[in-house]
Amino acid sequence: MTLALVPGSFDPVTNGHLDIIQRAVELFDEVRVVVARNSSKTPLFTVEERLEMLREVCAPLPRVTVDSFEGLLVNYALKCGATVIVKGLRFVSDFEYELQMALMNRRLNNAIETVFLPTGAPYSDLSSSIVKEIARLGGSVEGLVPEIVQQRLREKYSIHST
Secondary structure: OEEEEEEEEOOOOOHHHHHHHHHHHOOOOOEEEEEEEEOOOOOOHHHHHHHHHHHHHHOOOOEEEEEEEEHHHHHHHHHHHOOOEEEOOOOOOHHHHHHHHHHHHHHOOOOOOOEEEEOOOHHHHHHHHHHHHHHHHHOOOOOOHHHHHHHHHHHHHHOOOO
């Protein structure tokens, strides 16, 4: 049985993230979406809020669990028995960074493989940062994030839906 990790900050989870998670479900026996606890960043949503949103949007997906981790991803993978890390790629710049991370993860634990999935075309320009900026400025994020995330963004930025 293959356990694959889909790591990220998910601040917030977007439809692009969900595309990668759904496709990982088709490839692996079990998928665990893991939120990185990164104290060097100042996220909009707390880890607990991100976990809550992910659990809700991933609930319909079979064999998907949600968790968080702190420290090295390869150590978390070793602890939970995962052998695969799934990363979505949008642009060449993503590939350069993610390849460097994959090679270092492999150096730290050669039992871990990284699988790259190109983001689906409708999501190639989508990022959590862009979504937050659009929402902060009062723009619509409909179609970019799940409804629960739209609601949470409206609450964070005190925006009333029209």
